[in-house]
Every structure is written in structure tokens, then in C-alpha cells.
Amino acid sequence: MRIVLDAMGSDACPVPDVEGAVHAAREFGDTIILVGDETRIKAELAKYPTTGLPIEVVHASQAVTMDDTPSKIVKGKPDSSIHVGLQLLEDSKADAFVTCGNTGAVLAVATTAKVRRIQGIHRPALSSIVPFGERHVVLIDIGANADCKPEYLVQFALMGSVYAEKALGTQKPSVALLSNGEEEGKGNELTKSTLPLLMASGLNFIGNIEPKEMLQGHADVIVSDGFVGNMVVKTLEATSSMAFAQIRNAAKQDIRGIIGGLLMKSVVGKIRKKFDPFEIGGAPLLGVNGVVIIGHGRSNAYAVKNAIRQARLAVAGDIVNTIRQGLARQPQTSDHATNH
Amino acid sequence: MRIVLDAMGSDACPVPDVEGAVHAAREFGDTIILVGDETRIKAELAKYPTTGLPIEVVHASQAVTMDDTPSKIVKGKPDSSIHVGLQLLEDSKADAFVTCGNTGAVLAVATTAKVRRIQGIHRPALSSIVPFGERHVVLIDIGANADCKPEYLVQFALMGSVYAEKALGTQKPSVALLSNGEEEGKGNELTKSTLPLLMASGLNFIGNIEPKEMLQGHADVIVSDGFVGNMVVKTLEATSSMAFAQIRNAAKQDIRGIIGGLLMKSVVGKIRKKFDPFEIGGAPLLGVNGVVIIGHGRSNAYAVKNAIRQARLAVAGDIVNTIRQGLARQPQTSDHATNH
Known part of the structure; x- marks a missing residue:
């Protein structure tokens, strides 16, 4: 399993994010793809013995702050760690995206720019x-x-x-x-x-x-x-x-x-x-075309690791496809959902 | 000050209601008018030394239960302790009404049958x-x-x-x-x-x-x-x-x-x-033409006494008239309130 972690997510990023990723890679054995400022991530990674651990780094040149409005991020920061991370998910280069970043920003990017909502879902x-x-x-x-x-x-x-x-x-x-x-x-x-x-x-x-x-x-x-x-x-x-x-x-x-x-x-x-x-570590964003888990901004390394655990469980349970199948079985409602 | 207490209010009525009234009459010195089944109230009162205490009893032949729907009570139980108690308030024979009864019933009777909402108030x-x-x-x-x-x-x-x-x-x-x-x-x-x-x-x-x-x-x-x-x-x-x-x-x-x-x-x-x-004992119902305090159904005597204390404070603060005056000073909103 390959799980993307937004290394620029938490309030104290990338410190707890990277530490949580190291613990997760060691404990779960899944590949963790850290997305964000490559230099800062590598400097942080250097603090831990990571030889042999399945950790990769993908650079993203922009970071989202709590002051950014969601709409500004969607259009104005196309190389944010949220965009780059979700793009990996959309391109099937990863199975899940985990972030402790700005919830509004993740919601906006995931529902309007990357992965997007599942066909037939009114609102994620x-x-x-x-x-x-x-x-x-x-x-x-x-x-x-x-x-x-x-x-x-x-x-x-x-x-x-x-x-x-x-x-x-x-x-x-x-x-x-x-x-x-x-x-x-x-x-x-x-x-x-x-x-x-x-x-x-x-x-x-x-x-x-x-x-x-x-x-x-x-x-x-x-x-x-x-x-x-x-x-x-x-x-x-x-x-x-x-x-x-x-x-x-x-x-x-x-x-x-x-x-x-x-x-x-x-x-x-x-x-x-x-x-x-x-x-628990993270809250699943449900109704989009991929497993997306959003942790608390104040997350520590322990919370980050647990958010990654939630992502693993969701991937293992194939929740996205199961939601698609469930939608197909539901009685139709008057207000038809359209994807745009 | 004269405060009406619905003796048939609490889940264990009239036991905690009457005991709370006795404590309140003793502690505050105000007249407490107990409304409800006269026989049961007097039997309960007989358990306490009440000589000299300002306690009166007014009979009401009907009691409201938790199973009664509010609309059924308004029309179908015109001699309930809630109706009789609020009528005393409407007739200016008392300054406040306190009850630990069915909140929906009190709301319905107070807003549609007795005392009613203050002129200009959209919703109590x-x-x-x-x-x-x-x-x-x-x-x-x-x-x-x-x-x-x-x-x-x-x-x-x-x-x-x-x-x-x-x-x-x-x-x-x-x-x-x-x-x-x-x-x-x-x-x-x-x-x-x-x-x-x-x-x-x-x-x-x-x-x-x-x-x-x-x-x-x-x-x-x-x-x-x-x-x-x-x-x-x-x-x-x-x-x-x-x-x-x-x-x-x-x-x-x-x-x-x-x-x-x-x-x-x-x-x-x-x-x-x-x-x-x-x-605190009771929650004030605001926006009606009188002081109405609603206590919890599970109230004990201590809670009943404290609900009566809330009523005293509200009467002393002349809240009904102050709300009327405040309304007159507020900017008009588009949706005019009418009393009916």
C-alpha cells in the first residue's frame, strides 16, 4: 500500500508529520510518500534512522497556511502540497492521502480540483x-x-x-x-x-x-x-x-x-x-474518488501515525468502490446529482 | 411578590414541587401559590411545618403528562395546572409562573392560550x-x-x-x-x-x-x-x-x-x-407577557426552590417591560410580527 502524507500539514509542520510518517513506515510497513518542501522534509528525516524504511519524498513548492482562503488555494497555489498529494492519488500513484492541514483547503481542492466527488454524490x-x-x-x-x-x-x-x-x-x-x-x-x-x-x-x-x-x-x-x-x-x-x-x-x-x-x-x-x-488521528472525507483522511492541525507524531492507520483501514476496506456500489443500489431521490 | 408554582410539574410530583415551595416560602418570604390537585397538595404540605408561611393552594382538576401532545393539552385540558397557573399570571393575580412540567405543553399554552407573546415578538x-x-x-x-x-x-x-x-x-x-x-x-x-x-x-x-x-x-x-x-x-x-x-x-x-x-x-x-x-433550577421562557420559568422534569426540591429564585430575579428585574421597551428601540426588520 502507498500512502501520501502532506508533510506541510500540521501547525508544527514538518516536524510531527515527518516523525509520524517514520513511525508509520516502521510499524505498518507501507510506503509513505512525504509531499512538501523537499529540503525541509529531508532535513527532518535525517533526524531518524530510516535506512531500509519505505519512505519517499515528492517536492511541492507551495504550502497552505491557515490564513489562505479555500478558493484562493484552489486556483492560486497549484503546486501546494495538497494539490501535489491529491494529484498522486488521482493518478493512481498512491492509495490514500493523509493531511493535518487546513480542512477547508483540503475540502476545496479535493472536491473541485483533484480526485473530485464520486459520480452521483451530492456533497462529500x-x-x-x-x-x-x-x-x-x-x-x-x-x-x-x-x-x-x-x-x-x-x-x-x-x-x-x-x-x-x-x-x-x-x-x-x-x-x-x-x-x-x-x-x-x-x-x-x-x-x-x-x-x-x-x-x-x-x-x-x-x-x-x-x-x-x-x-x-x-x-x-x-x-x-x-x-x-x-x-x-x-x-x-x-x-x-x-x-x-x-x-x-x-x-x-x-x-x-x-x-x-x-x-x-x-x-x-x-x-x-x-x-x-x-x-483516532484523522477524519475521513467521504464521497470523493479516493481515500482522504484529515487530521487535526494540532496533531503530534502519534496522531499523524494514527491518521495513517485510518487511511490503511479505509484502503483495505475499499470504501470508495463500496460507496459507488451502494449508490447504485439506493432508491433515486428527486434532486439528481451531477458532476461538474 | 406572588409566585405560582405548578405542583403537578415534576416527574415525581407533587413531592419535590411542594417541598421546594415550602423551602422557597421560608427562605425568600414570597407568597407561593401551589396549583394542582388540592387534595394531594394539602396531603403533601401536611408533612412540613408551614404555620405562618405564605403558601396558598389553588385547585386545578387536570394534570399534564409527558404523553400528552402540546396541541391536545392546549384545547383538551383547559383546567390543567399549567392553564390555571398561567391564568393567574394573565389576571395579574401573580407575578411569575414556575413549572417543572412538560416543556412543549408550557410553551404551547403560554404562547397560544394564556399570557401569549409580547406584542412585536416573532417567537418566544x-x-x-x-x-x-x-x-x-x-x-x-x-x-x-x-x-x-x-x-x-x-x-x-x-x-x-x-x-x-x-x-x-x-x-x-x-x-x-x-x-x-x-x-x-x-x-x-x-x-x-x-x-x-x-x-x-x-x-x-x-x-x-x-x-x-x-x-x-x-x-x-x-x-x-x-x-x-x-x-x-x-x-x-x-x-x-x-x-x-x-x-x-x-x-x-x-x-x-x-x-x-x-x-x-x-x-x-x-x-x-x-x-x-x-x-440554577429553571430556564426562563422569554418573549411572553409574564415571567415563566421552566425547570427540569427530574427536578428535586432544591432545583424547584432555585427555579423559584430565578423567577424572583426576573420579576425584580421587570424583564417583561424591559423587553417591550427594547423592542420599541430596535431597528425594524422586514418581517413584521403580528400577534394572533
């Missing part, structure tokens, strides 16, 4: 794999499409199901629609219009789900528009960070807290790890 | 008062209106500001719009259309806010549509409950955890208390 969507209860749950969309139509959400459900089954190994994944109540009358106009379509979709749809039941792991795939999904994921991350930070601070306030905190350190650490987005 | 909204950072933050709307127009959100901002200033004592409250990014281009169609209206509103509007900054207390009033607000509040509650439950479980797994857990119990308890919705 960003998903996140989160450990809830005993499951790895796929949340989709977590931010690619702030405004959605019901037929988009039905395709998100399909793509999320395919990912859960093929990349995460979930048998007959259950799909739920995120809403403000489980009863059929609950929801906003979008979810109320989406509900009957999901019921007729042929997927293992179990109805509306509220955030509490989502966190308890009552479904394998949680569908929402990208605005709501983004708000929910960000609230979840911020709340758990804050709760743990407050406990950490509290464990410094008096001698009982200090001793108690030290004794509990390992168990709290294990829980923190469960909530840690870096454990 | 449900708000929640949450301790974030060092502030008490007003979130509005947290569930009354799943689908909103920009001009509704502008009024939510006004009503939230009035509540923050008059009931919570916040000087010149800052208002932010909940969104998936702070930059102006971020958001969905609704928030993007709302942004310029809020900028021109004359309120102390500080722009978009993300969940993380919301939780850190960067603004006094957070505006969203009722679907997004509901999702965010429920995610916040579920995440913090889960984090603390996991820590509690972890503190039972080995001897170090048990001792550590015992030592940290008081500090963790203090933090839990900060996240506890029962500390």
Missing part, C-alpha cells in the same frame, strides 16, 4: 470516528456542509455505513439521525424531511437519536448536517477538556487533592485517552 | 442560564424554535441581553452568535444572514463564537436557533455526566483509585455542582 462529507460506549461511532457530517438538503443526509448515512462496515469492521451498522428528541414529530424541517427518506433507504436505520444516547453508543453511524455536527463535536471536545482541566486544577488545591490526584492519575489518564481525538 | 424562546468561566451565561434559544429566521435570532439576542442585565445583574452584556468559526465567512445560511442584523442591532454584539470560547465564558449571551441550542446543551450535559461517571467508576477499580477517589471527593463534588443544572 467530513466524518469523525469517536469512541462512544463500546463502539467506534462514525459521525457524519462534522463540518463540510453547513447547509444541507434531506437527500444529502441520506447519502451521508450511506457513506457512514460503508465506512463503519468496511474500515471499522462493524457488522450491519445501525444508523441514527441526530435530533432533539427520539419521537417522530421531533426535529427541525431538515431532519423531519430526512426521516422518511432514511426509513426507505435500505440502510439499518434506527430513527432519531439524542446526544445522550449518541454518547452512550446506541448507534454506529450518526447523521447530521455539517453545522450541527460541527457544533456537537466541538461542544463534546470543549466540555471534556474543561471537565478534566478542572479536575486537574482541583487536584492541586490542597494536600488531599494532591495525593488523591496522584493516586488517580493513571485511571484518569486512561479515560482522557478514550476522549483523545489523537487516538 | 427558551433560555438557559449556565455557569461558564466566571459568568452566568444566557443561552437562547435552547429548544422552543427548531427552525428560525434571522429576525427571530435578533430578538433572542435582545431578550437574552435584557435577562442578563436585569435578572442576572450583568452590566452591558456581550452577545455572541454560536457558529462553527469566528471569522465572518463561517456559519450556515441562518447565521450568515443574522450576523449583519446583530451588528446593526444596537446590542453589545461581539461576533460569532465557537463552543470552546462559549464554555470559557467569552460572552454573556449566546444566540442560536432552538435546534442547534438544544443539541449543544444536551451534548454539554451528556458529556459532563459521562466524564464524571467514568471517573467515579475508575475510582472503584483498584485500591489506589479508591483512596484517590475518596481524597478527591470534595473537590470533584464542587466541580460537579458547578455543572449541575439544578443549581
Whole structure:
């Protein structure tokens, strides 16, 4: 397997990106193609013993910054590491593209300039794999499409199901629609219009789900528009960070807290790890003609390696072809998708 | 001050409702008018020493259950404790109405049958008062209106500001719009259309806010549509409950955890208390012709008493008249509100 890594992706690039690539090449044995500023990548690579490791470097003369607007990048930086990396994917010179770069830029380049959306897909969507209860749950969309139509959400459900089954190994994944109540009358106009379509979709749809039941792991795939999904994921991350930070601070306030905190350190650490987005490492962008995994800008080497692991699983599960086949089997919706 | 309490509100009614009323009458000295099944209320009251306490009982022959649909209640249960309680408010025989009953039913009765919305208000909204950072933050709307127009959100901002200033004592409250990014281009169609209206509103509007900054207390009033607000509040509650439950479980797994857990119990308890919705007790329904506070169905007596405290603060702050005056000063929006 050949996996492209955008070496200019993370906030601290290329340091964690290159280190993560080295760990991945060693642990997984796949070829990692580092794309970006060749000089900087090679200088970074020189810090590690890489003799015999399947690591290649492809130069890209431009890098994307957080200040670049997506539209500016698509046209104005044709030799960015995102463009060059996705081009390798489009040319079948690699099986997956992994980046910790600007999500908006990756979305824009992947959907409009390189690889592009799968024929028949209305809107590609960003998903996140989160450990809830005993499951790895796929949340989709977590931010690619702030405004959605019901037929988009039905395709998100399909793509999320395919990912859960093929990349995460979930048998007959259950799909739920995120809403403000489980009863059929609950929801906003979008979810109320989406509900009957999901019921007729042929997927293992179990109805509306509220955030509490989502966190308890009552479904394998949680569908929402990208605005709501983004708000929910960000609230979840911020709340758990804050709760743990407050406990950490509290464990410094008096001698009982200090001793108690030290004794509990390992168990709290294990829980923190469960909530840690870096454990999964990357969010799959689903609905484009290739495996694209987007990691957090703040990723460390460990997160980069785990994002590469997500890419391997997605490639091994042949998710792109499985989504294509799933689309062919779905009932047609009124709003036909066209590729342009 | 005279405050009506729906004695048939909470899931365990009338037990916590009556006990909370007794505590409130004793602590605050205001008259509490208990509305509901007179026989059951009096039997419950008999458990407490109430001689000299300003408690009155008004009979209502019907009670609302969680299974009743709002529309069924409005027409079909005209003598419910919600109807009778709100009628006292409408007739100026009381200053506020507090209930831990079915939120949908209270909303429906308050907006369509009794008290009704304030002249010029497009949609009343449900708000929640949450301790974030060092502030008490007003979130509005947290569930009354799943689908909103920009001009509704502008009024939510006004009503939230009035509540923050008059009931919570916040000087010149800052208002932010909940969104998936702070930059102006971020958001969905609704928030993007709302942004310029809020900028021109004359309120102390500080722009978009993300969940993380919301939780850190960067603004006094957070505006969203009722679907997004509901999702965010429920995610916040579920995440913090889960984090603390996991820590509690972890503190039972080995001897170090048990001792550590015992030592940290008081500090963790203090933090839990900060996240506890029962500390505030009730969510104000804003935009109707009276002070209406809705508590959680699972409220205990402590939560009921605190909901009554919220009502007192809102009455003392004269929030209904202040909202009326604020409306008169706001720039007119295209979609005129009519009362019907």
C-alpha cells in the first residue's frame, strides 16, 4: 500500500508529520510518500534512522497556511502540497492521502480540483470516528456542509455505513439521525424531511437519536448536517477538556487533592485517552474518488501515525468502490446529482 | 411578590414541587401559590411545618403528562395546572409562573392560550442560564424554535441581553452568535444572514463564537436557533455526566483509585455542582407577557426552590417591560410580527 502524507500539514509542520510518517513506515510497513518542501522534509528525516524504511519524498513548492482562503488555494497555489498529494492519488500513484492541514483547503481542492466527488454524490462529507460506549461511532457530517438538503443526509448515512462496515469492521451498522428528541414529530424541517427518506433507504436505520444516547453508543453511524455536527463535536471536545482541566486544577488545591490526584492519575489518564481525538488521528472525507483522511492541525507524531492507520483501514476496506456500489443500489431521490 | 408554582410539574410530583415551595416560602418570604390537585397538595404540605408561611393552594382538576401532545393539552385540558397557573399570571393575580412540567405543553399554552407573546415578538424562546468561566451565561434559544429566521435570532439576542442585565445583574452584556468559526465567512445560511442584523442591532454584539470560547465564558449571551441550542446543551450535559461517571467508576477499580477517589471527593463534588443544572433550577421562557420559568422534569426540591429564585430575579428585574421597551428601540426588520 502507498500512502501520501502532506508533510506541510500540521501547525508544527514538518516536524510531527515527518516523525509520524517514520513511525508509520516502521510499524505498518507501507510506503509513505512525504509531499512538501523537499529540503525541509529531508532535513527532518535525517533526524531518524530510516535506512531500509519505505519512505519517499515528492517536492511541492507551495504550502497552505491557515490564513489562505479555500478558493484562493484552489486556483492560486497549484503546486501546494495538497494539490501535489491529491494529484498522486488521482493518478493512481498512491492509495490514500493523509493531511493535518487546513480542512477547508483540503475540502476545496479535493472536491473541485483533484480526485473530485464520486459520480452521483451530492456533497462529500467530513466524518469523525469517536469512541462512544463500546463502539467506534462514525459521525457524519462534522463540518463540510453547513447547509444541507434531506437527500444529502441520506447519502451521508450511506457513506457512514460503508465506512463503519468496511474500515471499522462493524457488522450491519445501525444508523441514527441526530435530533432533539427520539419521537417522530421531533426535529427541525431538515431532519423531519430526512426521516422518511432514511426509513426507505435500505440502510439499518434506527430513527432519531439524542446526544445522550449518541454518547452512550446506541448507534454506529450518526447523521447530521455539517453545522450541527460541527457544533456537537466541538461542544463534546470543549466540555471534556474543561471537565478534566478542572479536575486537574482541583487536584492541586490542597494536600488531599494532591495525593488523591496522584493516586488517580493513571485511571484518569486512561479515560482522557478514550476522549483523545489523537487516538483516532484523522477524519475521513467521504464521497470523493479516493481515500482522504484529515487530521487535526494540532496533531503530534502519534496522531499523524494514527491518521495513517485510518487511511490503511479505509484502503483495505475499499470504501470508495463500496460507496459507488451502494449508490447504485439506493432508491433515486428527486434532486439528481451531477458532476461538474 | 406572588409566585405560582405548578405542583403537578415534576416527574415525581407533587413531592419535590411542594417541598421546594415550602423551602422557597421560608427562605425568600414570597407568597407561593401551589396549583394542582388540592387534595394531594394539602396531603403533601401536611408533612412540613408551614404555620405562618405564605403558601396558598389553588385547585386545578387536570394534570399534564409527558404523553400528552402540546396541541391536545392546549384545547383538551383547559383546567390543567399549567392553564390555571398561567391564568393567574394573565389576571395579574401573580407575578411569575414556575413549572417543572412538560416543556412543549408550557410553551404551547403560554404562547397560544394564556399570557401569549409580547406584542412585536416573532417567537418566544427558551433560555438557559449556565455557569461558564466566571459568568452566568444566557443561552437562547435552547429548544422552543427548531427552525428560525434571522429576525427571530435578533430578538433572542435582545431578550437574552435584557435577562442578563436585569435578572442576572450583568452590566452591558456581550452577545455572541454560536457558529462553527469566528471569522465572518463561517456559519450556515441562518447565521450568515443574522450576523449583519446583530451588528446593526444596537446590542453589545461581539461576533460569532465557537463552543470552546462559549464554555470559557467569552460572552454573556449566546444566540442560536432552538435546534442547534438544544443539541449543544444536551451534548454539554451528556458529556459532563459521562466524564464524571467514568471517573467515579475508575475510582472503584483498584485500591489506589479508591483512596484517590475518596481524597478527591470534595473537590470533584464542587466541580460537579458547578455543572449541575439544578443549581440554577429553571430556564426562563422569554418573549411572553409574564415571567415563566421552566425547570427540569427530574427536578428535586432544591432545583424547584432555585427555579423559584430565578423567577424572583426576573420579576425584580421587570424583564417583561424591559423587553417591550427594547423592542420599541430596535431597528425594524422586514418581517413584521403580528400577534394572533
